[in-house]
Amino acid sequence: MYEDLTLGQWLETELHKFAKEKRKAAADNGMLVEIRTILEKHFSTDQFQIYNIDERKILRQYASQIQNIMFQDCQNPYEYLHDMIAELCFEIIIHFPEVEISNTAGDIHQIKDLFVKLYVNQLGELQQRNGSYLHGIRSTVTQEEKEYKYAHSHLPSTDYNPNNFDCFCLGRGPLDEITHDLFTKFNPHSFNFLCLYLKDYVRWESTEGTPYRYICDIGKGTGQNNTLGNVMAIMLDEILDIFLGSLKGLSRETVMDMFKVTAGNGEFNVSISDSGLDYLTSLLKSSPYNSDAYFSLLDRNNNYVRFSSSFSNDDSCHSAGEQQSILEELFTFNNKTVKFKITYNETKYNSARQYPHPDITRKITDYISGKLLEKYLLRNSI
Incomplete structure (x- = not known):
């Protein structure tokens, strides 16, 4: 049948x-x-x-x-x-x-x-x-x-x-x-x-x-996409080389002003100052690594979050309720198509200023901390 x-x-x-x-x-x-x-x-x-x-x-x-x-x-x-x-x-x-x-x-x-x-x-x-x-x-x-x-x-x-x-x-x-x-x-x-x-x-x-x-x-960088990832991380050594090479043309005072160093018990803690962040941001923008993936924004709680190309340096782009519509249609509800949207809240961020991604700054500060420790150990071993 x-x-x-x-x-x-x-x-x-x-x-x-x-x-x-x-x-x-x-x-x-x-x-x-x-x-x-x-x-x-x-x-x-x-x-x-x-x-x-x-x-x-x-x-x-x-x-x-x-x-x-x-x-x-x-x-x-x-x-x-x-x-x-x-x-x-x-x-x-x-x-x-x-x-x-x-x-x-x-x-x-x-x-x-x-x-x-x-x-x-x-x-x-x-x-x-x-x-x-x-x-x-x-x-x-x-x-x-x-x-x-x-x-x-x-x-x-x-x-x-x-x-x-x-x-x-x-x-x-x-x-x-x-x-x-x-x-x-x-x-x-x-x-x-x-x-x-x-x-x-x-x-x-x-x-x-x-x-x-x-x-x-939420917003603390604990999501899977908040790190540069394996592919991008391969480039960190090259970014470090570009940064260190660029310092050779600067005065000692300018370079010293880029970093904050505290020492104690044979340890050196290095952080990058605001002027250092501005310099690094400018350097990245003029390098082959001028990509959104290498930048972050700082939220009101001073946590770094991934930068998106939907942000711009114009504060007007952060008007409350502004939405970026992602074209995927999720489903139909009450005879209307429900689409996926991302919203940006103007009160969420300290500013629209871009910062170098934390993975980049960490790579630099870890390198400098290591060099300072090497000199300290060498000096105390003589």
């Missing part, structure tokens, strides 16, 4: 039947009406969307596995069908335009455009995906959050790929308990508490539960 069909054609036909049955069951039992009524008590109607069962989406997910396979050549087509039927769910996405996250240490961090997704079957029972009942993504982030790959403290580090809703870690607590209750059976009372707990959950960083990412680390 199915000999002339590909596996994909057969699955499409069968899956459509089951999807139709599930949509009808949900309509008959009024589950979606109940869920919508509860959501409207907690969120405005433009803050959430209930997505209908979409068997075509599931077929696309399996496309690479089933393409070019004939039904008669597949040993167990019903295994595919069983797995795909389990994924026939209604999707609910809730939008949190702004969230202030805090923790017991008193840290506070504002985030924008957090979207939380959950799945329910035709009976309203909560369904897991990849081991979690709740999933999240951000569409608007700051430059520091992007460098740190931060979306939320209880979401894994992310690259903000389209439709990449990551799994929330729920830990142990009321939200974890209520999601398990709703997995067993839907009831309006439990779903109402789910909405209440969710609003508290997204605002709280549970440091006791070991978050994926800490708000106190």
Whole structure:
């Protein structure tokens, strides 16, 4: 009967039947009406969307596995069908335009455009995906959050790929308990508490539960992209040679003014002064290493953050709310395309001034400290 069909054609036909049955069951039992009524008590109607069962989406997910396979050549087509039927769910996405996250240490961090997704079957029972009942993504982030790959403290580090809703870690607590209750059976009372707990959950960083990412680390250069990386680091020796070579044409007083040196117990701590930073910045700009990757900005907490070409020396470019739109379309929400954006806050930075990347200054100061130590040891060994 199915000999002339590909596996994909057969699955499409069968899956459509089951999807139709599930949509009808949900309509008959009024589950979606109940869920919508509860959501409207907690969120405005433009803050959430209930997505209908979409068997075509599931077929696309399996496309690479089933393409070019004939039904008669597949040993167990019903295994595919069983797995795909389990994924026939209604999707609910809730939008949190702004969230202030805090923790017991008193840290506070504002985030924008957090979207939380959950799945329910035709009976309203909560369904897991990849081991979690709740999933999240951000569409608007700051430059520091992007460098740190931060979306939320209880979401894994992310690259903000389209439709990449990551799994929330729920830990142990009321939200974890209520999601398990709703997995067993839907009831309006439990779903109402789910909405209440969710609003508290997204605002709280549970440091006791070991978050994926800490708000106190945002902008501190702890993200993977805040170092020059292996390829760029190879050039550090060449930059050091250029810098040291350029000093030969300067007076002793000018060179001495570029550094601050403290000594004690046979150790030398060297730092570069403001005039030294200005000189090094100018030198880099006139060298083959005039690249954004070799510069940083200094934030209000005196932490260096990666410089982006979207910044300029014109302070007007830092007007509050200015956004750089990255053209990736993340997903569709309430019939609108959600795009990934990076925002820049004018109050975040001490100035739009560029600084040499800390890896470069560290290379220079470590070299000078080593040379001073060599001279000290040589002098004391005679």
